[in-house]
Amino acid sequence: xxxxxxxxxxxxxxxxxxxxxxxxxxxxxxxxxxxxxxxxxxxxxxxxxxxxxxxxxxxxxxxxxxxxxxxxxxxxxxxxxxxxxxxxxxxxxxxxxxxxxxxxxxxxxxxxxxxxxxxxxxxxxxxxxxxxxxxxxxxxxxxxxxxxxxxxxxxxxxxxxxx
Numbered sequence: 001x002x003x004x005x006x007x008x009x010x011x012x013x014x015x016x017x018x019x020x021x022x023x024x025x026x027x028x029x030x031x032x033x034x035x036x037x038x039x040x041x042x043x044x045x046x047x048x049x050x051x052x053x054x055x056x057x058x059x060x061x062x063x064x065x066x067x068x069x070x071x072x073x074x075x076x077x078x079x080x081x082x083x084x085x086x087x088x089x090x091x092x093x094x095x096x097x098x099x100x101x102x103x104x105x106x107x108x109x110x111x112x113x114x115x116x117x118x119x120x121x122x123x124x125x126x127x128x129x130x131x132x133x134x135x136x137x138x139x140x141x142x143x144x145x146x147x148x149x150x151x152x153x154x155x156x157x158x159x160x161x162x163x
Contacts, residue, residue: 008141009106010099010123010153011051012116013042013071016134016161018063027088031066038134039067042161043074045136046108049157053079053108057098059087064110067134071110079108087111092119102145123153134161 017035031039046053052075058068060083068081086094092115099107109116113131120137121128131137139153 006143007105008102008143008145008148009051009156010139010141010148011046011053011106011108012120012131012137012139013067013108013110014113014116014131014133014135015039015059015061015064015067015110016042016070018133027061030062031070035063035133036066036070038161039070040073042067042134042136043071045159045161046071047074047076049138051106051108051138052077053106054104055079055102055107056081056110057084057087057107058082058110059112060085061088061112064088064112068110071108080104087115091115092122095119096122096148100146100148120155122150123148124155125151126154128155129158132160135159136161 016039017032018029056079058064086098117131123139136159138157140156141148141153
């Protein structure tokens with residue numbers, strides 16, 4: 001998927017299926033066997049779509065890091081990766097402010113609900129869709145990231161990865 005010089009691509013990916021909450025702190029929950037397979041399938045889908053993120057913003061939670069590592073196996077180029085606390089503890093407005101500082105054309109965000117689902121709904125003029133585990137919401141921003149705001153980045157693709 002190529003973009004013009006003024007067009008930006010934002011890819012939101014909800015982490016793959018994680019273990020149920022138990023005795024471990026939430027940050028330490030890992031992916032289930034199904035989650036590992038679905039995360040790899042998510043990477044395959046990104047590659048098949050020709051989406052090559054230049055930057056990955058990932059929550060510091062174990063399940064999001066594991067999702068990223070399995071997605072990365074399908075990519076031909078290694079993007080810059082930043083583990084960002086706001087993706088775990090913040091809401092859609094904090095994430096929107098973070099995205100306004102991005103300087104690359106294509107960014108992949110790996111995080112959690114409800115934040116990702118709320119952000120997708122905020123950005124899309126049609127209100128966005130529900131985001132299941134290992135699902136994508138791909139948005140196009142016409143212009144610089146600094147102009148990203150409510151209803152400025154419509155959904156151009158959605159996908160639920162199942163291996």
